Amino acid sequence: MSAELNLATKNLNKMGFLDLEVDPTLDLVEAINQLKKEKNAVILAHYYQESEIQDIADYIGDSLGLSQQAAETDADIIVFAGVHFMAETAKMLSPSKKVLLPDLKAGCSLADSCPAPVFRKFKEKYPDHKVVSYINCTAELKTLTDVCCTSTNAKHIIDSFPEDQPLIFAPDVNLGRWLVKETGRDMVLWNGSCMVHEIFSHEKIVKLQMKHPEAAFIAHPECEAHILDAADHVGSTSSLLRFTRESGHQEYIVATEPGIIHQMQKASPDKKFYPAPPNNSCACNECPHMKRNTMEKLYLCMKHELPEITLPEWVIEKGVASIDRMLEISAKAGL
Numbered sequence: 569m570s571a572e573l574n575l576a577t578k579n580l581n582k583m584g585f586l587d588l589e590v591d592p593t594l595d596l597v598e599a600i601n602q603l604k605k606e607k608n609a610v611i612l613a614h615y616y617q618e619s620e621i622q623d624i625a626d627y628i629g630d631s632l633g634l635s636q637q638a639a640e641t642d643a644d645i646i647v648f649a650g651v652h653f654m655a656e657t658a659k660m661l662s663p664s665k666k667v668l669l670p671d672l673k674a675g676c677s678l679a680d681s682c683p684a685p686v687f688r689k690f691k692e693k694y695p696d697h698k699v700v701s702y703i704n705c706t707a708e709l710k711t712l713t714d715v716c717c718t719s720t721n722a723k724h725i726i727d728s729f730p731e732d733q734p735l736i737f738a739p740d741v742n743l744g745r746w747l748v749k750e751t752g753r754d755m756v757l758w759n760g761s762c763m764v765h766e767i768f769s770h771e772k773i774v775k776l777q778m779k780h781p782e783a784a785f786i787a788h789p790e791c792e793a794h795i796l797d798a799a800d801h802v803g804s805t806s807s808l809l810r811f812t813r814e815s816g817h818q819e820y821i822v823a824t825e826p827g828i829i830h831q832m833q834k835a836s837p838d839k840k841f842y843p844a845p846p847n848n849s850c851a852c853n854e855c856p857h858m859k860r861n862t863m864e865k866l867y868l869c870m871k872h873e874l875p876e877i878t879l880p881e882w883v884i885e886k887g888v889a890s891i892d893r894m895l896e897i898s899a900k901a902g903l
C-alpha cells in the first residue's frame with residue numbers, strides 16, 4: 569500500500585472519504601465503468617444525487633426502488649450513491665455483499681433527529697403501539713420498528729395494520745401529519761424533520777407562481793403542511809417524476825431536492841421545471857448530505873473498496889425484519 573493510501577485510510581473516519589488526489593486528466597466515466605466490470609459492482613443512485621452520478625448509475629430511483637434493487641442484485645459489490653441510512657439498509661438486505669458509500673459523512677438530518685436510545689424510552693410510554701418508521705432512520709432505529717415505509721408505500725403500510733391497532737410513526741412529523749390526513753388514522757408522531765423540506769418558503773413559492781401562472785406546483789410529503797396544502801400533487805420522488813411525465817402541464821414548480829429535476833427534464837425535454845425556493849438567500853434547496861458524493865469520491869471508493877458499511881450482526885438480524893415486511897407488503901400492493 570502506498571504511503572498516501574495508508575495515510576488516507578487512517579484518516580478515513582475523520583474525513584468520511586479517502587482523501588486522495590485524483591488525476592484531473594482521468595476520464596472518470598470510463599474509469600468508473602471499468603471498475604464496475606472488473607469488480608462486478610452495481611451503482612445504485614438516489615434521484616437527489618448530482619446528475620453525472622445519476623447518469624453513470626445502473627439503477628436510479630426512490631428509496632423503495634433502491635431497497636428492492638439492493639435486495640435483488642447479484643453483484644458482489646453494492647456502491648450506494650446516496651446517504652448513510654440507504655447504504656445501511658442495503659447492507660441489512662444483502663449482508664454477505666460488500667456495501668460501499670463514497671462519503672461516510674453523507675448523513676441525514678431526519679435520521680439524526682431520532683436517536684435510538686431516546687426513541688426506546690419514548691416507545692416505552694406506548695406499550696400497546698406498533699411502530700412504523702420512515703426508512704430515513706438509522707439501522708438501530710429499525711431494530712425498534714415493526715414495519716418500515718417510504719413515501720411511496722406509506723399509506724399501504726399503515727393500512728396493513730388492523731384499524732384498532734394504535735401506531736407510532738417516526739421520525740418525520742411532516743410526513744406523519746400528511747399520512748394522518750390521508751389515511752384518517754390518528755398516530756403518535758415523533759417530532760423529526762428533514763432540513764431540506766422544512767425550509768421551503770411559501771411566500772417565495774407564491775411569487776414564483778405569479779411569474780409562472782400556468783405551472784403546476786408539486787411537493788414531497790416531507791414538506792410542511794402549509795406547503796402541502798398549496799400543492800397540486802403530493803408524492804414521493806418517483807410519484808413526482810411520474811406526475812410530470814403524465815400530466816398535461818408544461819411547467820412545474822418542484823418542492824423537493826432539485827436533483828430530481830435532472831430526470832424530469834430528461835423524461836420531458838420540452839417541459840419547464842423551476843425549483844421551489846427556500847426561506848434563505850439560495851435559489852434552490854440542495855441536500856448537503858446527498859451532495860457530499862462526487863464523481864471523484866465515487867471513483868476512489870470503487871477503486872480502493874473504501875469506505876465500507878459494516879453493521880453489528882444483532883442490528884442486521886433484528887432490524888431487517890422491518891424492511892422485509894415493508895417489501896412484502898409493497899410487493900402484494902404491486903409497488
Ligand code: 13P
Nearest residue numbers: 630631632718719804805
Ligand atoms: P423518496 O425518494 O423515497 O421519495 O425519498 C426522499 C428522500 O428524502 C430521500 O432522502
Ligand code: SF4
Nearest residue numbers: 676677678762764855
Ligand atoms: Fe435526509 Fe432530507 Fe437529505 Fe433526504 S433530503 S437525505 S431526508 S436530509
